[in-house]
Amino acid sequence: MGQQRLLRRRRADPAVTLDQAGLALADTVVRQGYAVLDPRCRAGLVDEVARGYAEIIGDPSATVDMGGRIKDAVRYVIDPLCHVPAIRELLTPPVLSALDAYYGGRWRVQHVRMWRISHLTEEQRRVHHYGNLWHCDQHPTSTLKYFVQLSDGVTAEGGAFRLHSIPNTRRIMRSGYLGQGWAKGPARALLDDPALVVPFDAPKGYGAFCNTTRCLHRAGIPPLGTTRGMTQFTFVPADTPNLSGDPFHGLKPDPNVAEGRYA
Numbered sequence: 001m002g003q004q005r006l007l008r009r010r011r012a013d014p015a016v017t018l019d020q021a022g023l024a025l026a027d028t029v030v031r032q033g034y035a036v037l038d039p040r041c042r043a044g045l046v047d048e049v050a051r052g053y054a055e056i057i058g059d060p061s062a063t064v065d066m067g068g069r070i071k072d073a074v075r076y077v078i079d080p081l082c083h084v085p086a087i088r089e090l091l092t093p094p095v096l097s098a099l100d101a102y103y104g105g106r107w108r109v110q111h112v113r114m115w116r117i118s119h120l121t122e123e124q125r126r127v128h129h130y131g132n133l134w135h136c137d138q139h140p141t142s143t144l145k146y147f148v149q150l151s152d153g154v155t156a157e158g159g160a161f162r163l164h165s166i167p168n169t170r171r172i173m174r175s176g177y178l179g180q181g182w183a184k185g186p187a188r189a190l191l192d193d194p195a196l197v198v199p200f201d202a203p204k205g206y207g208a209f210c211n212t213t214r215c216l217h218r219a220g221i222p223p224l225g226t227t228r229g230m231t232q233f234t235f236v237p238a239d240t241p242n243l244s245g246d247p248f249h250g251l252k253p254d255p256n257v258a259e260g261r262y263a
C-alpha cells in the first residue's frame with residue numbers, strides 16, 4: 001500500500017484519542033508539508049537544552065565531523081539523547097498531539113540528531129556540504145521530521161533552515177528542477193523566490209515539522225564567524241500505539257552518525 005494511503009487510513013481510524021489542536025496542526029502538515037510552532041516548553045527547558053548543546057558540540061569525544069569535503073563544516077553529536085537528556089522534553093504535549101493526529105496514534109521515533117553547521121564561502125556553497133543545496137530526502141513519504149532551533153538570531157537571509165510547501169515543491173519540480181544543485185528554466189528563480197521560500201527563522205526552542213521527502217528544503221548558510229545548531233527528531237509509522245508512555249523507549253544511537261557514514 002502506498003504510504004499516503006496508509007496514513008489516510010490510519011487517520012480515519014485513530015488508535016488513540018485526538019485533540020483539536022493536534023488535528024489542526026496535522027492537517028496543515030498534510031496539506032502544506034510543514035508547520036512551525038511554539039511547542040510551549042516548560043520554563044527553563046530551552047536554555048537547558050541550548051546549554052547542553054553548547055557544551056557537547058565542542059567535545060571531540062562526543063561528536064563527529066561529517067562534512068564530505070570540509071570535515072568540520074557539519075558536526076554531529078554522536079548520542080544526543082545521552083549527552084543532552086533534556087531534549088526528550090522537547091516532545092511536548094502539542095508536538096505529541098500533532099504526531100498522534102498525523103499518524104492516527106501509531107508512530108515511533110526513528111532517530112534523534114543534533115548538529116552544528118558552519119559558514120561556507122560563496123565558492124564553497126555551490127557544492128553539497130551539509131544539505132546546503134535544495135533537495136528532497138529519499139525517505140518513504142510517511143517519514144516526518146521535527147526540527148528544533150538551537151541557536152539565537154537565526155535569520156531568513158542567514159543560516160535559517162528553509163523549505164518549500166508541498167504545492168510549491170510540485171510547481172518547482174515541474175518547471176525545471178533536475179536534482180540537488182541542478183535546475184533550469186523557471187525553477188532556478190522559483191527555488192530562492194522570497195515570496196515562496198519558508199524560512200525557519202523562529203526563535204530558539206521553536207519547532208518545525210517538515211515532510212522532507214515531499215518538501216524541497218535546504219540549510220541556510222550561517223554568516224561568517226557564526227554557526228547554527230539544530231536538533232531533529234525523525235518519525236515513522238508504527239503498527240501499534242506506543243503504550244510505554246516513553247517515545248524514546250529502546251531507541252539506540254543513530255548508526256549513520258559515525259565516522260565515514262553519510263548522515
Ligand SMILES: O=C(O)CCC(=O)C(=O)O
Pocket residue numbers: 117130131132137160161162212217218219220230
Ligand atoms: O538545515 C540544516 O541544518 C540541514 C537540514 C537538511 O537539509 C536535512 O535535514 O536534510
